[in-house]
Amino acid sequence: MNPTKVRNMDEFARLSGVSRPTLSKYFNDPNSVRPSSRARIEQALEQYDFRPNLYAMNQNRRLTKTVGIVVPYLADPFFAEIARNIEQRIIEAGYRPALYSAHGRPDLEVDILDGLRSLKPAGVLLAPLGRASVKSEIESFCRDVPTVLFDSNIEGMGAAFIGSDNASFVNQTVDYLVRSGSPPCFFEMKNPANPNANKRRLAYLRRMEELGFQPHVISVDGTGWAFEEIGRKGGLDVLERKALPTNTVLCSNDRLAIGFLSACCESSVRVGIGPDCDLRVASHDDHPFSRFTCPPLTTAAHDYEAVSERAVRTLFELIESGGKLDERLEVLYPARLILRGSA
Amino acid sequence: MNPTKVRNMDEFARLSGVSRPTLSKYFNDPNSVRPSSRARIEQALEQYDFRPNLYAMNQNRRLTKTVGIVVPYLADPFFAEIARNIEQRIIEAGYRPALYSAHGRPDLEVDILDGLRSLKPAGVLLAPLGRASVKSEIESFCRDVPTVLFDSNIEGMGAAFIGSDNASFVNQTVDYLVRSGSPPCFFEMKNPANPNANKRRLAYLRRMEELGFQPHVISVDGTGWAFEEIGRKGGLDVLERKALPTNTVLCSNDRLAIGFLSACCESSVRVGIGPDCDLRVASHDDHPFSRFTCPPLTTAAHDYEAVSERAVRTLFELIESGGKLDERLEVLYPARLILRGSA
DNA sequence: ATAAAAATTTTACGCGCGCAAAAAACTCAG
């Protein structure tokens, strides 16, 4: 490596023997220049280690090579996991991911979108907070920046929504619980932030009706994103009051279930499917920690791979088509039932 | 809001009645212009909603207002939590955080640092992978960019290291376990990626010796960052072989402990402090999930707040002092013992 | 009130690169 610092493209153009605009083309797409030019450039690149100035590039380019990823709550390993997956795909496509978490706060979500505007990203993958999101802000953002929503849908916003089919999740868990024991009651937060929670409750009610059982929803108090604690508190309360109508509980999501299991443990309620058990508990999401609960949690798993693959693919199609799709796309992936010890 | 789109500072300068460079000063620091100018600018700002082009700004500025945050594994809620804390403080200081996770991969860590170079950040807060990190890359990066290490130290790299005092963690848990029952054995990964793990083992050995007890280290196989699974597998193996020398286990970290508890559950080993319990388990980190395990985990908590506050503060001192500190700073915060049901 | 000092604003230039249009080089049929 030659110690000479190369300051800019002009200098590097001279060193490599091609013109500066040719270099510019090369850095945009190495295949867009003649092989002989490319060879000279790459040879010089080995000697001089030059990298074009990111800011100068992005200032003049129509589209930057940045893709924003926004999730509602990164401390939730579910989102961390899906963000990782998406990040990877964006890098492979030759783009730069920029990851943001709203940390459960609508004002931060707005700030992030605001900051993202000045980043002029090629596109954005957005998992909105949901109910708490400032709809008008999201709508206006989606008008200006090619955006694909994932995980949590907001009707009509963004060019597409890629997520999971909540009905599939609930139908599978309900069906399994029914055929392997008594029908479940449904354990949820009273005011869920996430629209998926509402869809799951409705799916539960419908499925129970279809199967001819009396549905029973237990809605516990609590706001915010500390689902485990909400599940635990609600669980302690329900268990103490012996308010469970059946010995089978279906939680709206795994984080709630983790808290509920904690409450069971604290209340010496034995969870599982053995003859000496008091309660069966199942849930949805296949949260990364759900297999380490005690007992391990029976749950319905997202197809992480499919969702992130499709979301990223859709975004790039959107970008290539110039930011507009013929019509808003909605793709829902079904769940995969995962049987563990809890139900 | 006037619908007129303001394209650039020149145009906005005319609209607000001050010169463009004055605007430039204002956007860098609103207090650096005369109050009369500031008033005119802010009045125009209310009418026209103009924002300077981020890329044009950063191209010419010596220092950008970007601060990089790099963590080894964001799907670990511990890092997600500390990243959130740090992010917040950076925003409050008027900077833009850029968050990256190495996802446990040394090659990605290198790529991230590489990409960070072209971002020309004002500074970087780096929690390195540790043993697996490509030392030469990190060293060269720290030479070029003002960097403060946190969580996991690499001797001599970066201008400072802010972390937790592993000896304090281990001493507190060991002392507590000893005075409340039999002395603990130490459960850990054989080849820990994180340097803290080694420090904890050494601290355990020393403390046990000081107290006059025979130390006993159980090192289980496994590589990577799936600590829970490693703890579970190792736990199952140890429990099956009845290889535990005592009824008290001190895990190197909470994620390992979560896996170990899962193994106990699977093996019908009762964990806790009651008379009907077989085993006591304690650990370190106060992982966000550790209070929801079954039973809840007794652990030593990081001082998240102190670590992140000090790390951010140190970084800004470093930036203001022009990127060099008189000497490398090392700050270690002690742990806070948290007693729960597991020990 | 007035000159000197300090703070602020303006002038003038350059940063590093993208891109449109013009020029050149290459391809290939006849």
Place this chain on the structure above:
DNA sequence: CTGAGTTTTTTGCGCGCGTAAAATTTTTAT
């Protein structure tokens, strides 16, 4: 070998802003 067609390279210009130095205004001291 020639010329039309195609690709690639070059010329020339501008993006939006930072910043040093010059010009101006404001403040302070006398």
